[in-house]
Amino acid sequence: MNRYDRYPGDYLRDTLDLSLAEDGAYTRLLDWYYANERAVPDDRKFAVTRATSVDDQKITQWVLDRFFVLRNSEWHHERADQEVKKYRLKIETARLNGQSGGRPRKNGAPREYKKPKVNPTGNPERNPNGTHEESSPSPSPSTVSDTTYPRRVSLDAAVAKVFDSWKQDTGKHRAKLDPKRKAKITARLRDGFTAEDLITAITHRRNEPFLMGQNDTGRVYVDIPTSLRDVPQVERLRDLKEPGKPARRPGALDDDDGSICVDESGRAMA
Numbered sequence: 001m002n003r004y005d006r007y008p009g010d011y012l013r014d015t016l017d018l019s020l021a022e023d024g025a026y027t028r029l030l031d032w033y034y035a036n037e038r039a040v041p042d043d044r045k046f047a048v049t050r051a052t053s054v055d056d057q058k059i060t061q062w063v064l065d066r067f068f069v070l071r072n073s074e075w076h077h078e079r080a081d082q083e084v085k086k087y088r089l090k091i092e093t094a095r096l097n098g099q100s101g102g103r104p105r106k107n108g109a110p111r112e113y114k115k116p117k118v119n120p121t122g123n124p125e126r127n128p129n130g131t132h133e134e135s136s137p138s139p140s141p142s143t144v145s146d147t148t149y150p151r152r153v154s155l156d157a158a159v160a161k162v163f164d165s166w167k168q169d170t171g172k173h174r175a176k177l178d179p180k181r182k183a184k185i186t187a188r189l190r191d192g193f194t195a196e197d198l199i200t201a202i203t204h205r206r207n208e209p210f211l212m213g214q215n216d217t218g219r220v221y222v223d224i225p226t227s228l229r230d231v232p233q234v235e236r237l238r239d240l241k242e243p244g245k246p247a248r249r250p251g252a253l254d255d256d257d258g259s260i261c262v263d264e265s266g267r268a269m270a
Helices: 008-015 020-036 042-049 054-067 078-099 150-170 179-190 195-207 231-238
Strands: 069-071 074-076 252-254
Touching: 020 042, 020 054, 020 078, 042 054, 042 074, 074 078, 150 179, 150 195, 179 195, 195 231
Parallel strands: none
Antiparallel strands: 069 074
8 A cells, every 4th residue: 555544533532642752653553554554563563663772662562552453473453454455445446447448337328528617706716617625724623523632631630640649748849740750650540540549559658668668778768660660569559558657767768869757647858
């Protein structure tokens, strides 16, 4: 296929929460899929997206797991398979029509020459024969629906909600939402946790003695990358019972800035 139809409304609806790198990997996979009219071989997936680094390969695999299905060592895309099938049927129909002398005419009647319509009054000068409709300056309502935008907004709002709750819980009101913190929150949200799940896990870390300084180094682990390290960590902290708020070990050190923490309520000191 030298070309394929790209439906902006459908594409935006399904990809608004992708990062620039994820969107690029997805586009390359689709381009290869249509150009070769076949599913992406599993042993060539990284070559298709030109993923040479470990991070690029992780992004490629994440995109494949989300939008494609692995069957017989090939990554299939449902919509692409449908479009390729329609294209092949169209080509085969054109080939058969050509063998029989061209496209069949309606009712067997010969083709009739139709003179172009006279330029109607008010028709733009750039379309003197009135043979083309003037394109609309704005997209059709059905092209990009307003419902395609809340997903990105919703994700950003959930990240901000979790981060603000963490600042309140730890007392670190001047902390910044740096890329490392944002990445951990976003990853866990994409794993299926709600913002409330992550907030609960962050709050319940105070019921974990090891994280509160009862360890060999005496360090207290309060930062987001630790509390939201991976799926098992979030599940474990979220489901911890809440027997109270144990005091942290006096003189314990924060994991992120090394400040002394002696708050009796277990909250980190800024």
